[in-house]
Amino acid sequence: MIKKALLGTLAAAFMASTAHAAEVKVGFVTTLTTPAAVIGKDMQNAVNLAVEHMGGKMGDLDINLIYGDDGFKPETGKQVTDKLVKQDNVDFVAGYIWSHVLLASRKSALDAGKFLISANAGPSPIAGKLCHENFFSTSWQNDQTPMAMGEVLNQKGVKSIYVMAPNYAAGKNMVAGVERTFKGEIKGKDLTKWGKDRQLDFSAELAKAKASGAEGIFVFYPGSAGGAFIKQYQQAGLTESLPLYSVFTVDGLSLPKLQAANFKAVLGSQTTQQWDPSLDNDQNKRFVADFKAKHGGYPSFYAAQAYDSMFLIKSAVEAVGGDLTKKDEMRAAMKSASYASVRGEYSYGNNNMPIQNFYLREVIEDSEGKWTTKVVQTVLEAHQDPYAGECSLN
Amino acid sequence: MDYVLLLTQTLNGLQLGVLLFLLASGLTLVFGIMDFVNLAHGSLYMMGAFICATLTFATGNFFLGILLAIPVMALLGYAVEFGLARWLYTRDHLSHVLATFGLILIFDTLVQIIWGEAGIVVPLPEWLDGQVEILPGVVFPIFRLLIIGSGLSIAAGLFWLVNYTRLGMLIRAGASNRTMVSALGIDIQMLFGLVFALGAVLAGIAGMLISPITEAEIGMGNGIIITAFVVIIVGGIGSMKGAFIAAMLIGLIDTLGRSFLDDAFKLFMTENSAETAAPAVSAMLIYILMAIILAVRPQGLFPPKVR
Numbered sequence: 001m002i003k004k005a006l007l008g009t010l011a012a013a014f015m016a017s018t019a020h021a022a023e024v025k026v027g028f029v030t031t032l033t034t035p036a037a038v039i040g041k042d043m044q045n046a047v048n049l050a051v052e053h054m055g056g057k058m059g060d061l062d063i064n065l066i067y068g069d070d071g072f073k074p075e076t077g078k079q080v081t082d083k084l085v086k087q088d089n090v091d092f093v094a095g096y097i098w099s100h101v102l103l104a105s106r107k108s109a110l111d112a113g114k115f116l117i118s119a120n121a122g123p124s125p126i127a128g129k130l131c132h133e134n135f136f137s138t139s140w141q142n143d144q145t146p147m148a149m150g151e152v153l154n155q156k157g158v159k160s161i162y163v164m165a166p167n168y169a170a171g172k173n174m175v176a177g178v179e180r181t182f183k184g185e186i187k188g189k190d191l192t193k194w195g196k197d198r199q200l201d202f203s204a205e206l207a208k209a210k211a212s213g214a215e216g217i218f219v220f221y222p223g224s225a226g227g228a229f230i231k232q233y234q235q236a237g238l239t240e241s242l243p244l245y246s247v248f249t250v251d252g253l254s255l256p257k258l259q260a261a262n263f264k265a266v267l268g269s270q271t272t273q274q275w276d277p278s279l280d281n282d283q284n285k286r287f288v289a290d291f292k293a294k295h296g297g298y299p300s301f302y303a304a305q306a307y308d309s310m311f312l313i314k315s316a317v318e319a320v321g322g323d324l325t326k327k328d329e330m331r332a333a334m335k336s337a338s339y340a341s342v343r344g345e346y347s348y349g350n351n352n353m354p355i356q357n358f359y360l361r362e363v364i365e366d367s368e369g370k371w372t373t374k375v376v377q378t379v380l381e382a383h384q385d386p387y388a389g390e391c392s393l394n
Numbered sequence: 395m396d397y398v399l400l401l402t403q404t405l406n407g408l409q410l411g412v413l414l415f416l417l418a419s420g421l422t423l424v425f426g427i428m429d430f431v432n433l434a435h436g437s438l439y440m441m442g443a444f445i446c447a448t449l450t451f452a453t454g455n456f457f458l459g460i461l462l463a464i465p466v467m468a469l470l471g472y473a474v475e476f477g478l479a480r481w482l483y484t485r486d487h488l489s490h491v492l493a494t495f496g497l498i499l500i501f502d503t504l505v506q507i508i509w510g511e512a513g514i515v516v517p518l519p520e521w522l523d524g525q526v527e528i529l530p531g532v533v534f535p536i537f538r539l540l541i542i543g544s545g546l547s548i549a550a551g552l553f554w555l556v557n558y559t560r561l562g563m564l565i566r567a568g569a570s571n572r573t574m575v576s577a578l579g580i581d582i583q584m585l586f587g588l589v590f591a592l593g594a595v596l597a598g599i600a601g602m603l604i605s606p607i608t609e610a611e612i613g614m615g616n617g618i619i620i621t622a623f624v625v626i627i628v629g630g631i632g633s634m635k636g637a638f639i640a641a642m643l644i645g646l647i648d649t650l651g652r653s654f655l656d657d658a659f660k661l662f663m664t665e666n667s668a669e670t671a672a673p674a675v676s677a678m679l680i681y682i683l684m685a686i687i688l689a690v691r692p693q694g695l696f697p698p699k700v701r
Contacts (some may be wrong), residue, residue: 017646033502035611037511168675190652191673200511200608203406203538204652211399224513235535235607237525253512257609260451261517293627 003121023062024317024324026310027084029077029095029105032069034196035224038253039097039302040069043119045295046303050310058317061324065089070097072196074104079259083106085112091324092117094309097222099123099142110134115316115330119309120302122353123169123336124176128390132353134327135335138272138308138341141353141385142173144179145247148272148358148379149218150181153245157214159187161245162209164202164229165220166194172218180386187214200228206236216243227254234265241378250363252300255371267371269363275304275343276356276361278374283340284309298372302356304342315339347382351391355384398531405528409538411645412545417618418599418637419552419626420593424512426632426698427569428586430479431490435597435622436615437501438474442467442598443610444505447514448537456518460602464595471594475587483586498616505612541603548599549638552644556634565589569632621648624684630694640695644680651676 028047030040044067051063066088070077082357084090085108093109096102096118102121109116110183115134118126122141126132153161163178163186165171171191179186187206193199209217217238221229227248233244277288277298286325287307291299299307309390312334320326335348346356358380362371415437424432445466450459478497482489518537525533556562568575568582574583601615606616625644629636656672663671687695 033506034613035511035513037506037612038513041511124476144661189669190656191669192652193673193677194612197620200614201410201604203409203535204403206648207399207402207406208653209400211396224611226512227515231609232607235518235523235525235537237533257512257515261515263515263517 020324022322023064024058024092024313024322025066025090026313027066027068027081027088027090027093027095028094028306029068029070029080029084029101030306031072032067032096032263036072036097038344039223039238039300042253042300042303043095043097043306045290046287046299046307047310049291049294050307052285053290054310054314058314059322061317061322068095070101070105071099072101074098074100077101078104078108081108085109086116090114092313094244094313095119095306096121099173102126102168106130106135113314113327115334116346117309117312119306120172122173123387124137124173124387127351127353127385128387129389131278131393133331133352133393136312136348136352137354138312139305139354140356141387142170142385143177144380144383145272145274145358146174146177146218146220147181147386148383149245149247149362150178151379152270152272152360153178153216153218154181154183157185157248157341158216158245160187160216162187162212162214162217162242163189163219164209164217165191166198166225168194169192170222171220178218178371182218184215198225202227202229202232203236206232206238209242210236210238214242216245218245219249220247221249222251223253226250227257230254230258230266230269231261231263234263239265244269247273248301250373252277252298252372255363255373256297259371267363267365270376271361271373272358272378272379273301273361273373274356274358275301276359276373276375278372279342279344279359281340281342281344284344287342298370308339308341308343311339311341312337347386349384350393351385351388351394353385355382357381358383399653401529401532402534405534405538406634407646407649408642409541409545409645410649412542412549413558413600413604414550414618414622414625414645415638415641416545416596416603417622418629418641419549419634420596421622421626422632422634422637422678423565423593423596424479424591426626427565428479428483428589430483431487431494431669432479432593433491433494434474434497434501435593436617436619437498438467438471438594438597439601439615439618440505440610440613441470441501442601443516443605443614444509444514444601445598446602447528447605447610448509450516451514456516456522456606459516460599463533463598463602467595468591469596470598471591472587474594474679475590478496479590480587502570502612509610511612513609514605515609516605518606520698537606544603550595552596552634561585563665601635621680624680628684628687628694630697633694633696636694636696636698644683647679647683648676655679 030043032040068080092115097120099121118137127141243247316330316333320329347352360376362376397530446463447461522537625640629640655676659668
């Protein structure tokens with residue numbers, strides 16, 4: 001599949017150069033190897049679907065899409081970004097699942113005067129001190145989603161929680177996020193090893209959480225680590241005594257696997273998010289329906305954000321009638337967030353991070369018997385991240 | 395300190411130790427006795443998990459999955475020995491590392507082609523999915539107890555095999571002087587092939603046992619194999635007894651470190667710096683142990699008497 005995509009882009013590049021067709025070059029960096037490739041693959045499917053929905057064109061320009069694989073490592077992510085910027089001379093660099101990879105890569109793209117669009121990672125520095133006029137996000141700042149969960153915990157009257165997250169940039173932001181809004185007591189905290197040799201057996205931490213006497217447990221475990229966590233949480237018998245409140249842990253990627261193994265404990269569990277397959281707008285309905293028809297399952301939030309990133313780029317290209325030298329006008333077009341987003345309408349703050357709604361979602365079984373999520377309530381409306389004030393842009 | 399938590403964490407440590415022993419015992423057989431560095435031992439662990447997952451779904455029973463996966467792993471191990479390792483015994487370690495590193499890439503790609511990148515969640519039979527109260531207040535997942543039990547029985551079986559059987563005697567003899575053993579009319583090629591297959595089965599079983607807890611996923615062996623190498627170095631290369639004791643030691647140190655280091659640090663640090671420092675230091679603990687042991691006893695804790 002990767003090879004096919006590579007061959008496709010190579011062939012497209014060759015044809016484009018011989019025919020001298022005008023084109024817009026987009027580099028998309030994600031993880032296509034290691035266990036995290038499951039996320040990258042989902043994003044890739046969504047990006048390909050977006051290109052298909054656009055008929056392969058943004059305005060009059062052909063789309064030339066080049067994928068880069070960060071291999072789940074910041075240093076590889078930076079190398080790939082360098083290659084996209086210098087060798088391929090792309091107009092836009094998009095993608096980035098991981099906060100530490102984005103932090104390592106941002107300078108390469110921005111110093112070369114390219115537009116950089118994060119379709120997932122939202123580390124705090126990039127929203128604050130390191131904000132940049134050419135950086136845009138189609139996701140969120142890391143703190144925001146756990147802040148929404150903190151509000152939910154307050155509303156439910158939870159007095160104390162135990163907190164677990166992986167030990168890297170995003171994990172720390174997630175912990176900071178829930179601490180910002182949660183009014184109760186945090187009984188204990190564990191940051192577990194992350195990266196290529198990440199820790200996946202949480203027996204010791206779960207035993208501590210249980211012994212802490214907290215009323216609930218808040219976790220952030222993206223990708224396949226989420227599935228592993230939920231299983232062990234169930235096996236340790238904590239479903240009743242220590243209710244689970246998570247962000248980015250239960251998603252369109254882990255649910256089909258958990259359903260295949262009949263892990264019913266996850267049904268009814270609640271997470272917060274800025275997007276959901278059940279959101280009622282035309283763009284989202286088309287995206288979810290076509291994605292399901294093509295790949296058999298629900299898209300994840302990673303896919304939704306990747307899909308949005310392509311439409312954000314399209315809005316910029318079309319605003320300048322395909323003249324990619326007009327950077328200021330393209331920037332203004334993106335800043336207006338006037339494209340149809342699968343999350344519905346949102347706007348950009350001074351730091352080019354979305355100001356958007358956050359919803360509480362619950363895991364349910366849909367009418368076809370597939371496990372998915374639905375929106376229960378809106379927790380935060382038009383929410384801006386807490387770092388916007390540290391950004392010097394207006 | 396809370397005895398319930400301490401006891402639970404000790405059991406968790408034992409469970410990790412048992413798993414590490416299953417991996418390290420295979421390494422000990424292959425590296426310690428045949429002097430072959432097999433970096434792809436972790437790939438065999440991964441293959442065990444995936445094969446068992448597929449067979450579990452095909453038969454609808456986790457135990458049938460394991461039973462059927464064991465002969466498959468033995469064949470796979472023998473194939474790796476026959477197709478690759480056999481040609482490299484006389485070469486230096488660097489060639490072993492290079493060839494088996496290539497093997498890791500091949501196995502990872504194979505898994506991606508056959509099973510996709512999503513990984514597989516392996517379901518357990520319902521009676522294994524629960525918890526049991528061992529002592530008042532100490533509630534422990536049944537499946538983790540089963541891992542400890544089966545790991546200890548396998549360790550006992552290996553001990554018997556290596557020390558009290560003809561095959562074990564040949565393995566030990568072949569390790570000290572392969573020319574002499576083959577001069578006595580023993581097919582040493584076949585013997586090493588069998589040992590390699592046994593190592594693959596042990597690694598595979600470790601993978602099968604962990605997959606219902608984590609998941610069967612690409613590259614799952616590449617991280618834990620480093621820890622397994624630490625185990626055999628600490629225990630003394632080539633010593634089964636050493637591997638067992640070191641595996642238990644490292645399982646306990648790692649688990650107890652993750653559990654209690656932050657509390658220990660809070661005694662002399664601010665809460666904030668303890669929370670930052672503890673995860674970093676607990677991830678290093680086993681390497682610190684290895685460094686200390688290498689400094690004091692370079693041959694490991696229990697080096698084999700004859701090499």
